[in-house]
Amino acid sequence: MFHFTIFVTVPKKNCSLFREQVKALFRITNLEQARALKNEILEQFSEEKGYQIASCTCLDEGFEDAFQYVIVGQAHTRIRSTNLLERLNQEVRRREKVVRIFPNTASATRLIGPC
Structure with a gap:
């Protein structure tokens, strides 16, 4: 649910770089590397008008919850579904x-x- 909220609030125009970086963030299985990339994304996009309030705030606040699958036990590159x-x-x-x-x-x- 977390990443869908981010993509809904992103401006439609010129958002491909942001989308690709967030997708790359969720492919990382190391928590420290993911935190570093998250901080880079926030630094890069937090000053831009359409990203600052909704997307960057949501990414910052929901990061730890979204990466629980990395913290608990062995990291999975793909979350299984039912x-x-x-x-x-x-x-x-x-x-x-x-x-x-x-x-x-x-x-x-x-x-x-x-x-």
Whole structure:
């Protein structure tokens, strides 16, 4: 949620450099390097009119929360999602809407399961 808020508040015109630097910031897996890059971004863009209030303030205040995945245990370059499980649940709901009432557990398993 944090990075979407930053990109929403960025001016549409001439923002490609800012966007690329923030994206590069989130690819870093070392917390100290990420802090250094964040400070560089803030120094570079905090004086510009469209970036100072919303984007730079949001980046500064939400940085530690956004980088908790680096602090806790082993750093991951990609955060995992539950999209696969959500898709499976959606498919089960789609199939069960057709039947509505199952006479027993075995019939539900046959309809929903791969067998």
